[in-house]
Amino acid sequence: MSRAETFETELDAYRNRVERPLVRLFRGYAAGQRWWLLVGIVGSVLAYGALLVTPVVLGTTIDAVFNGKGAYTLPLVPAAWLPTDRAAQFRLSAAVVGVSLFGGAVLQWVRGVAMNFFAHGVMYSIRVDAYEKMQRLDMTFFDNKETGEVMSILNNDTSNLETFFDNALGDSVRIVVIVGGILAVLLYTNYQLALVTLGAVPLLVGFTWWFVRLIEPRYARHRETVGDLNTRIENGLGGIELVKTTATESYENERLRGVSQDVFDAQMDVLKLSYFYRPGMQLITGAALLATFVLGGLWVFSGPPLFFSGELTTGDFVVFVLLTQRLTGPMAQLSNVVDWYQNAKASGKRICGLMDVPVRIEDGPDPDPLEDPDGRIEYDDVTFAYGGPLRGSKESTGERPETGDGEVVLDGVDLSVEPGETVAIVGPTGAGKSTVAKLLLRLYDATDGAVRVDGHDVRDVGLADLRSAIGYVSQETFLFDGTVAENVRYGRFDTDREEVVAAAEAAEAHGFVERLPEGYDTRVGERGVKLSGGQRQRIAIARTVLQDPEILLLDEATSAVDTETEYLIQRSLDRLAEDRTTLVIAHRLSTVKDADRIVVLDDGEVVERGTHEELLAADGLYANLWGIQAGEVDSLPDGFLERATEPSADGRT
Known part of the structure; x- marks a missing residue:
């Protein structure tokens, strides 16, 4: 039996309504x-x-x-x-x-x-x-x-x-x-x-x-x-x-x-x-x-x-x-x-x-400008469910059928990040960490509550302004089938070679790029298959350096590389994060222990917040996660394993 016979997606639903195509x-x-x-x-x-x-x-x-x-x-x-x-x-x-x-x-x-x-x-x-x-x-x-x-x-x-x-x-x-x-x-x-x-x-x-x-x-x-x-x-x-x-x-x-x-x-x-x-x-x-x-x-x-x-x-x-x-x-x-x-x-x-198929995330009729943002981020009582109706949308009024199960991923999340501050979000798998990041980029819209940048609800800001102000580095780095230089300047297509090289140097990428057969003109292959994971990641960081964003969003940026590469990447990220508002989604707690504040998510809710030292002293979930990664504890708190292994609404973390 094929996919089409087992369930109906949103595209299938709209296709079946088409008359006289x-x-x-x-x-x-x-x-x-x-x-x-x-x-x-x-x-x-x-x-x-x-x-x-x-x-x-x-x-x-x-x-x-x-x-x-x-x-x-x-x-x-x-x-x-x-x-x-x-x-x-x-x-x-x-x-x-x-x-x-x-x-x-x-x-x-x-x-x-x-x-x-x-x-x-x-x-x-x-x-x-x-x-x-x-x-x-x-x-x-x-x-x-x-x-x-x-x-x-x-x-x-x-x-x-x-x-x-x-x-x-x-x-x-x-x-x-x-x-x-x-x-x-x-x-x-x-x-x-x-x-x-x-x-x-x-x-x-x-x-x-x-x-x-x-x-x-x-x-x-x-x-x-x-x-x-x-x-x-x-x-x-x-x-x-x-x-x-x-x-x-x-x-x-x-x-x-x-x-x-x-x-x-x-x-x-x-x-x-x-x-x-x-x-x-x-x-x-x-x-x-x-x-x-x-x-x-x-x-x-x-x-x-x-x-x-x-x-x-x-x-x-x-x-x-x-x-x-x-x-x-x-x-x-x-x-x-x-x-x-x-x-x-x-x-x-x-x-x-x-x-x-309706475009649900797009600019409003008169979007607010976001010029030279300071970088203040707020999550105000944010609730989100994949597939659920959005606040004020036609789905919420029953005019269009829902296409997902509406399972809540975030529930009442409150969080603020001041300009120039570094805040880390940690928690077990399935806690909703990456969803927090994607709501800021407005890849999804909050089901309830609001996400704000400099006091502007992200839904009221032009998408191009919002996303150009945020530099996003994720664990799953994507490179196009082109040259190294083309991938570094992606999004800043008019950048000259000197700026590309400077960005690569800042991202600790210049050394390995120079050793490639054709240097910056080397083709990386589909999805960057000719480069290692760490090399792809540093190319992505160089791309973000060239973007020069006011807000930096790092989503598990070093979780899939070896220790030496992690050190190089982390050093370039630290340099990139200087004087920028930085939101870090992390699994390895050692990479965020120096953050100004750490927010702990569990099952879509904020359960702890504070500095590394304060959270260790509180002896809660963060202390247990730290002890596990540091090899200092042998057991997990009650219910932790079930929560950590339970998939999220659509398999995300």
Whole structure:
């Protein structure tokens, strides 16, 4: 069973509410490419209209030139312009056919270029807007959505839309022009025999309606399984080191086989029905061709059969056979249009669902400026629950369903940090330490209470102002696949090389960078895999040094490195923290014992606060944690182990 079958995320909920996604996307994005679309449609009409010229001219030529029956006429051409000599009539017929064939080829090229510019332009705009929307979504969205699923929307689903807007629209015009033109010519030539050919139309419509009803849920299922497959591949490649060190390659292979089997099964469900539909369409149109050929042939040989009346010339019969044969291809092509439509509809629902997910953390209509902040931080009776409704949000009034369990992670936290002061937050795993840091950055908003910087509620301050004032160094350092210099200056893109080097020197990174093969121009690989953990961390610190923030936020910045590297990193952090307001989230108590104040969290509540010496003297939770890390105690307080090993609402610390 796939992820999509086991629970519904917020994106799934909004996707399921989307109606007429292709109409919505067409209205929203086609306007910017309307001239290409207009050229493509006009080119299509003329190109496919040219295909009707040859059968009509051949029919007239056979009757008037070769059999000498009737006058030599061409549609839309005045009789006075036409020659009366048979040889001249033949030459004109050949010229008209040649011009129509050549002109049709040129118009097909124009049609193809225009429709591709239109389709790719629309795809480009949708992909960019979808990516920009994801950049604006708050972290709660990404907590509940796999990376592979999101990538599937940006890649596979936008590509499906491009295919629809190019191929399906173009072929739809082709079907309308050719089928409409053929039926008009047939009705004009001999309406009685045309009714035989038209008898297939109700069958084709009914068969297509049945197919659409059955294929739509199968396409939706197929798109979901593709998202699951992308997620599994992304997870397997992202965790390749863990896979290898635990010798679980066979386990991961089996998991990939499982989701690949789901994709295979879903795709086969689509293809089996499609392969039944296409031959069925061909059978119906082929039966129409056979009936037209038999009745028309009998009519030419022995007069009107059955209840038909009048004359059917050899030329008219040739026109019927040729045009009815050309009717078969477009009608059979209708199956591809339906396929593209259903596939694009499923993809369009996923894209529109993404566009509909609300951006809950964004600037207000008139955000307060945060210029040259002093760096005073306050947490005023802050309560937070992952997935719970936010104060003043639509969720809290019941207008939108909650998507999480609302388990409280922080409960009534009060904390203040004065400008230039260093305050450490410590506690067991799952106490809510990192959540405190993320509320300050406004990666999440408090469920109740307020977080303030210089007296401004962070919800009232512009996000760019707030986050540019805070330098954040976390345990999980992320580097982009670029050079060392590019990663150091990330966020300060106009910084020159001298400033980059100075920042690296301040972060104790310059020495190892100089020893890299190309120094600051060395590529670090995806997520910085070519560097050690300590090296990545020092690059991140150099990036923060270059930012020169007023507030420094350190979240377990040295917990994943060896002692020597920790010393180097800690020395650079101490230098960085001078004269700055610093909030330190720490697991190793030895790194924060010199902090101005230490706040102890347990189960989301502040249980102790004071200096290192004061907390040791109080002989509470902090003293027990210190004793454990220093090897001075052998036992834990009652209930501590249960709290420390209990996961938080979404697995965070």
